[in-house]
Amino acid sequence: MSKTLETDICILGGGIAGLWLNARLRGLGYSTLLIERGALGGGQSGKSQGIIHGGTKYALHGKLTAASESIAGMPNRWRASLQGDGELDLRGVRLLSEHHYLWSPGSLISNLAGFFASKALRGKVDAVKGKDLPEVFANPSFRGKVYRLAELVIDVPDAVRRLSELAGDSLVSDSAPQIERRDDGSINAVRINGHQIKAQRYVLTAGEGNEALLQDWGVSQPAMQRRPLQMVLVKGPNLPPLYAHCLGSSPKPRMTITTHPCADGQWCWYLGGELAEQGVHLTPDALVSKAQQELKELLPWVDLANCQWTTLPVNRAEPAQSGLVRPDTAYLQPVQNVLVSWPTKLALAPDLSDQAVSQLQSQGIRPSLNDDYSGLPRPQLAAPAWDICFP
Ligand code: FAD
Numbered sequence: 001m002s003k004t005l006e007t008d009i010c011i012l013g014g015g016i017a018g019l020w021l022n023a024r025l026r027g028l029g030y031s032t033l034l035i036e037r038g039a040l041g042g043g044q045s046g047k048s049q050g051i052i053h054g055g056t057k058y059a060l061h062g063k064l065t066a067a068s069e070s071i072a073g074m075p076n077r078w079r080a081s082l083q084g085d086g087e088l089d090l091r092g093v094r095l096l097s098e099h100h101y102l103w104s105p106g107s108l109i110s111n112l113a114g115f116f117a118s119k120a121l122r123g124k125v126d127a128v129k130g131k132d133l134p135e136v137f138a139n140p141s142f143r144g145k146v147y148r149l150a151e152l153v154i155d156v157p158d159a160v161r162r163l164s165e166l167a168g169d170s171l172v173s174d175s176a177p178q179i180e181r182r183d184d185g186s187i188n189a190v191r192i193n194g195h196q197i198k199a200q201r202y203v204l205t206a207g208e209g210n211e212a213l214l215q216d217w218g219v220s221q222p223a224m225q226r227r228p229l230q231m232v233l234v235k236g237p238n239l240p241p242l243y244a245h246c247l248g249s250s251p252k253p254r255m256t257i258t259t260h261p262c263a264d265g266q267w268c269w270y271l272g273g274e275l276a277e278q279g280v281h282l283t284p285d286a287l288v289s290k291a292q293q294e295l296k297e298l299l300p301w302v303d304l305a306n307c308q309w310t311t312l313p314v315n316r317a318e319p320a321q322s323g324l325v326r327p328d329t330a331y332l333q334p335v336q337n338v339l340v341s342w343p344t345k346l347a348l349a350p351d352l353s354d355q356a357v358s359q360l361q362s363q364g365i366r367p368s369l370n371d372d373y374s375g376l377p378r379p380q381l382a383a384p385a386w387d388i389c390f391p
Contacts, residue, residue: 002194006371007033009360010190010199012177012213013206014379015045016156017330017341019163020349021205021356022170023088028357029367032170033197033376035177035190041160042382043207045346047231047314049258049272050156051100051243052078053347056125056149071329074347075151082154087350093162094155096259101134101244102147105298125149136240139301146244153243153258156346157384164381173379179217186336187217193377200365203339203356208317210340222333222340223320230279231314232271232291233389236307239267246298248274255294260386268386284311310389318344334359 009025011018014036022034055071080086082093102125126148131138137146164171174192182188189196204210211224241259248254256273271291279287288309295304319331319342330352332341339359343352 002196004189004196004198005033005373006369007031007197007199007373008365008367008369009033009201009203010035010197011203011205012190013037013043013204013209014040014164014171015043015205015207016041016048016160016163016346016349017045017207017343017352018203018205019160019167020088021203021353023163023166024353024357025360026166026168026170027087030360031367031369031371032167033199033373034167034171035174035192035197036171036379037173037175037177037206037209039380039382040164040171041157043209044314044316045156045160045207046382047312047385048156048346049256049270050096050154050260050346051256051258052152052154053100053345054149054151056102056151071345071347071351074350077350078154078347079152081350087353088163088166090159090162094158094261095152096155096261097153097241097243099148099243100151100153101128102149102247103137103144103244104146104247105144134240134242134244136242136299136302141301155260157382161381169373169376171378172373172376174377179213181218184336185218187338195376200368201337201339201360201363203341205341205343205352207342208315210317210342214340217338219335221335222331224342225318225320227277227316227318228280229272229276229314229316230282230284230287231276231312232279232287233310233312233386234269234271234291234295234304234307235262235266235309235386235390236304237266238303239269239307240302241267242269245273250274252277255298260384263384263387270386279311280313287311308390310391312385312389316344318342330355332356332359334363 008030009032011034052075054075081088081090084091128146128148178191180188187202189198242257245253246255253273255275258270260268330343330348332355
């Protein structure tokens with residue numbers, strides 16, 4: 001039977017941004033309904049590398065930028081939540097690595113001496129040697145330098161699972177939610193499965209899906225941009241754990257490697273960075289060959305003989321900026337009775353929720369409604385990319 005459901009905040013999109021905000025708002029006493037059109041975490045979040053950046057990557061030019069400063073507090077925010085001392089209780093979520101690393105394969109580090117010596121980075125970047133080196137570099141053939149960053153790497157599908165637990169009965173699945181618009185351009189309600197959801201405020205956290213939602217609603221600003229990537233996945237039974245940016249000759253990492261557990265007990269190296277940015281122009285086979293050559297050059301002692309290889313095309317969705325530059329912070333823009341947002345990084349989900357809470361408070365939106373949401377169809381959790389990408 002069709003009915004009208006009332007809630008304080010209706011969130012569209014169940015990636016890291018929507019799920020984190022949903023849990024945070026519930027913790028503050030707001031009633032919420034989060035509508036997901038596919039599977040929770042099935043967008044960029046579940047395909048991300050899980051690095052909780054502190055901004056070091058953006059400081060490779062030799063000076064800290066606005067991006068690195070705004071993001072610098074995020075590792076501690078996440079760490080506190082993972083330990084049960086933060087704004088959300090994420091105890092039990094799998095931490096894949098206590099640290100992410102920077103690794104220079106050769107003499108290049110000398111060009112970056114200023115960067116490593118900079119006062120702003122003191123305490124955030126430590127050179128590591130000998131027994132402190134990650135296992136993969138503890139090989140007599142390794143000649144480069146390794147730096148440990150104050151950044152962590154989480155198992156994103158596991159974080160999504162935990163955030164969905166914190167959501168209680170606020171999650172609802174609908175493959176095509178419809179926006180109902182009032183004459184003044186604000187949102188009147190969202191229609192799902194024949195029900196109407198009415199909220200004090202609506203939040204768009206649908207990632208790439210925000211574009212179609214904004215179109216459906218009839219709003220042209222803010223506009224969205226896509227940054228296409230083609231990631232490479234390597235799966236094998238004996239891959240050593242590796243969480244590192246490999247430095248190249250440009251300020252962007254030549255390759256960023258993270259390691260993820262597969263359901264069949266094997267491990268998957270997930271390769272991003274410039275390899276994935278430049279790889280969008282290559283066929284999957286050509287990109288795999290390039291990745292194989294790169295790894296042979298960088299880590300020739302690692303045995304990749306029995307590994308499976310594949311690629312994953314995926315877009316980053318961000319607010320439009322001239323020249324496709326990387327946005328600096330989580331983005332949140334109020335439009336009528338709606339907040340339109342893109343975190344721009346997984347790591348910035350707490351920052352996005354700060355901005356949303358502060359907007360709601362400044363607009364005088366307080367917790368006030370409490371409907372019964374039981375019995376609504378619940379979205380599934382997305383399967384990890386490394387479990388479904390291999391043929
Ligand atoms: P998404 O995760 O894309 O979630 C949006 C959700 O909305 C999806 O579940 C989708 O199904 C749903 N949806 C879409 N349309 C609708 C609709 N009409 N109605 C309802 N629901 C809808 N960031 C980091 O900080 N660290 C990293 O290591 C990192 N690595 C990355 C690697 C890759 C390959 C990529 C692509 C991104 C990476 N990022 C990383 C960026 C990060 O993943 C994203 O910024 C972040 O996950 C975006 O989260 P989101 O919740 O906004 O979007």
